[in-house]
Amino acid sequence: MKLFVYHTPELTPTDQAPECAIAVDVLRATSTMATVLAAGGEAVQVFSDLDQLMEVSEKWPPLQRLRAGERGGAKVAGFELGNSPLDCTPELVQGRRLFISTTNGTRALKRIQDAPTVIAAALINRAAVVKFLLEKQPETVWIVGSGWEGSFSLEDTVCAGAIAHSIVQHTQLSPDDIAGNDEAISAIALYSQWQDNLLGLLQHASHGKRLLRLDCYEDLKYCSQTDILDVLPIQQELGVL
Ligand code: 3SL
Numbered sequence: 001m002k003l004f005v006y007h008t009p010e011l012t013p014t015d016q017a018p019e020c021a022i023a024v025d026v027l028r029a030t031s032t033m034a035t036v037l038a039a040g041g042e043a044v045q046v047f048s049d050l051d052q053l054m055e056v057s058e059k060w061p062p063l064q065r066l067r068a069g070e071r072g073g074a075k076v077a078g079f080e081l082g083n084s085p086l087d088c089t090p091e092l093v094q095g096r097r098l099f100i101s102t103t104n105g106t107r108a109l110k111r112i113q114d115a116p117t118v119i120a121a122a123l124i125n126r127a128a129v130v131k132f133l134l135e136k137q138p139e140t141v142w143i144v145g146s147g148w149e150g151s152f153s154l155e156d157t158v159c160a161g162a163i164a165h166s167i168v169q170h171t172q173l174s175p176d177d178i179a180g181n182d183e184a185i186s187a188i189a190l191y192s193q194w195q196d197n198l199l200g201l202l203q204h205a206s207h208g209k210r211l212l213r214l215d216c217y218e219d220l221k222y223c224s225q226t227d228i229l230d231v232l233p234i235q236q237e238l239g240v241l
Contacts, residue, residue: 001133001137001138001139001140001141001167001178002139002140002141002178002179002180003141003143003160003163003164003167003178003179003180003184004018004140004141004142004143004180004181004183004184005142005143005145005157005160005161005164005181005183005184005186005187006142006143006144006145006183007145007147007152007153007156007157007183008108008144008145008146008147008150008151008152009107009108009110009111009112009144009146009147010150012111012112012142012144017114017115018115018138018140018141018142019115019116019117019138019139019140019141020115020116020117020118020119020133020136020138020140020141020142021112021115021117021118021119021141021142021144022112022118022119022120022121022129022141022142022143022144022163023105023108023109023111023112023118023119023120023121023144023146024108024120024121024122024143024144024145024146024156024159024160025102025104025105025108025120025122025145025146025156026122026123026155026156026158026159026202026223026224027153027155027202027205027207027208027211027219027220027223028070028083028084028085028102028105028211028219028223029070029083029100029102029104029105029106029120029146030105030120030121030122030146030233031085031122031123031124031222031223032068032083032084032085032088032100033046033098033100033105033120033122033233033241034085034120034121034122034124034125034229034231034233035085035088035124035229036085036088036093036098037231037233037241038125038229038230038231039088039089039090039092039093039094040090040093040094040095041066041088041093041094041095041096041097041098042064042095042096042097043097043098043236043240043241044097044098044100044120044233044240044241045057045097045098045099045100045239045240045241046100046101046106046109046110046239046240046241047099047100047101047106047239048101048106048107048110049101050069050076050101053067053069053099053100053101054067056099057099060097060099063096064095064096064097065096065097065098065099066080066081066092066093066096066097066098066099067079067080067081067098067099067100068080068081068082068083068098068099068100068101068102069081069082069083069100069101069102070082070083070101070102070103071102071103072103073103073207073210073211073214073216074214076101081098083100083102083105084216084219085124085219085222085223086218086219086222103148103149104146104147104148104149105146107146108144108145108146108147109239109241110239111144112142112144113235113238113239115142117136117138117234117235118234118235118241119132119232119233119234119235120233120241121143121159121163121233122159122223123158123159123162123198123223123224123225123226123227124222124223124225124226124227124228124229125227125228125229125230125231125232125233126159126162126163126166126226126227127166127226127227127230128229128230128231128232129163129232130163130166130167130170131232132232132234133163133167134167134170134171140180141180143159143160143163143164143184143187145157145159145160148206148207153205153206153207154190154201154202154204154205154206154208155201155202155205155207155208155223157183157186157187157190158187158190158191158194158198158201160183160184160187161186161187161188161189161190161191161192162191162195162226164178164179164184164187164188164191165188165191165192165195168188175188198224198225198226199220199221199224201224202220202223202224203220208220
């Protein structure tokens with residue numbers, strides 16, 4: 001198994017495809033998706049376009065759907081939810097499908113949706129993702145950070161490093177053995193440096209700071225935890241996890 005880390009969807013090669021592609025948006029889209037599925041949500045359906053989300057979700061029974069929309073960190077007017085995982089309680093999401101569109105996270109998932117296996121990962125479900133990779137042993141794995149509007153993000157890279165670091169720990173392999181590119185090595189180094197203070201790292205991140213300005217400290221705290229949800233958001237059909 002070789003892991004290739006890409007800091008943003010734009011940096012993924014257009015002439016190759018991996019056996020398994022993992023989208024990461026720790027703050028907060030993939031953390032929200034994992035939370036919804038762990039809380040009994042029926043599925044998560046991902047859209048980059050808000051109008052398309054409205055059109056498709058309109059055909060779904062109202063009591064069986066939830067619409068989540070985020071732009072620039074804030075909730076989109078007219079949607080039931082923004083993108084806070086803390087709003088996704090079992091009472092609210094149980095048995096319902098989440099139709100979601102966010103600034104960067106859903107774009108990353110869309111970019112990789114044609115891979116044979118597509119997964120959404122965050123720090124909170126890292127162990128479930130690692131377990132899957134160790135069991136299935138895909139030859140090539142892309143871990144794609146969502147970043148922020150095309151730029152690098154600390155929180156997605158540290159999550160890529162957390163996944164890679166855990167694979168190293170569970171096998172006799174070295175970082176050199178599993179890293180497919182230099183970004184994978186640097187992601188492992190970032191995680192090794194910050195593994196005991198992930199909340200601190202998220203507070204250094206530019207999107208972490210943006211969310212703090214929007215009064216979302218509890219979201220940062222929640223999303224900085226590792227391995228708290230045993231859930232694997234895996235694509236069942238195009239755009240549906
Ligand atoms: O960019 C995204 O996809 C979001 O996760 C951003 S936010 O954390 O909801 O602001």
